[in-house]
Amino acid sequence: MNKLTKELILMHIGLILAAAGTYFFLIPSDLAAGGVSGLAMVIKPYIPNLSIGLLMTIMNIVLFIVGFVFIDSKFGAKSIYATFAFSGIIWLFEKFFPMASPLTNDMFIELLFGSILSAVGLAIVFEQNASTGGTDILAKIINKYAHIDLGKSLLIVDFVITIFAAYTFGAKKGMxxxxxxxxxxxxxxxxxxxxxxxxxxxxxxxxxxxxxxxxIEELDRGATLYVGRGAYTNDTKEIITTVVDKKQFIKLKNFINEVDKKAFIVTYNVHETLGEGFKDISD
Structure with missing residues (x-):
């Protein structure tokens, strides 16, 4: 399986999870938790003949046109595809799995499960160097013209959507x-x-x-060697440094335990590793 095929499969899994979290949990409870899906939920009561999926598609088209005009034309092909695929999946859910009411009567449970599914799905999509577009474009416009950090800009956009949600669905659902x-x-x-x-x-x-x-041979990882000197013994020692995933670390630790129980080991949690053998630095 080549890299592009793997990325596309993972991206679709992420999109399905995010759409499921939004459609089955957030939408039935009128929980407009930001994004284009949240904006579509706010608009839907005023245009009842249009489905959430169709509203999302229309708004994404408008937002991409705005993005081309006010930002630039360099939108990633995967992000454009993921944006409309996300709307399309929700549209399909509406056709084949109509939701007349929430799955439960507990709004917090709906919020929690919807947020978890959506977060897992979106994280997978982001890891494939794509996004679901939407309000990200508005955030980029605010960032460009008001010089506000992108993260803060996105929070402002989502906060405004929740204000509209409070007006449409009431203060409780807005909060x-x-x-x-x-x-x-x-x-x-x-x-x-x-x-x-x-x-x-x-x-x-x-x-x-x-x-x-x-x-090198069993874990298929590289290593860097340093020469150090023990402060107590004053002996010259070789320090081996490597970066491995969690499963590989367990194997390495077990192997070291077998060959040298007196070995000295220090470990650090690394949250991102770029370069050969890991994530491409251009991603």
Whole structure:
């Protein structure tokens, strides 16, 4: 399976999860937690003949035109596709799985499950170097012309949508929607951090040659060597440094335990690793 095929499969899985979280949990409870889907939910009561999916599609077309005019024409093809695919999936859900009422009578449960599913899905999409567009474009316009940080700009846009939600659906649902925006933002950061988590390992061992061979041949990872000197013994020592994922770290730790129980190991949590053997730096 080549890289592009893998990215497209993962992107579609992410889009389906995000659309499911939005359609099955947030929309039936009128929880307009930001984004184009939230804006569509706010507009829907005033144009009842149009479905949420169709409204999202229309608004995304308008936003992309605005983006071309006020930002530039360099929108990624995957992001454009993902934006309309997200709207299309919700449109399909509406056709084949009509929701007459929320799944439960507990709005907080609906918010929680909707936010978790959406966050997992969007994190997967973002990891494929794509996005679902929408209000991101408005945030970029604010960023460009008002010189406000992109993250703050997006928060402003989503906050305005929740204000409209409070006007349309009442203060209670508006406050839940705002809570949803906050939960979604936090969860996406946490999930993306988890997807990119690695372990940086620094170790000193009298069985350094065996350990280097294991890292290179068994774990298929590289290593960097440093020369250090022990402060107590004043002996010259070789320090082996490598970066591995969590499963590889367990294998490495077990191997070191077998060959040198007196080895000295220091580990660090690394939240992003770019370069050969890891994520491409251009992503």
């Amino acid at each position: 839940y929607a705002l809570l949803g925006v906050i939960i979604l933002g936090i969860l996406i950061d946490v999930i993306i951090g988890g997807l990119n988590d690695y372990k940086k390992v620094e170790l000193v061992s009298c069985e350094g040659e065996k350990i280097k061979k294991f890292i």
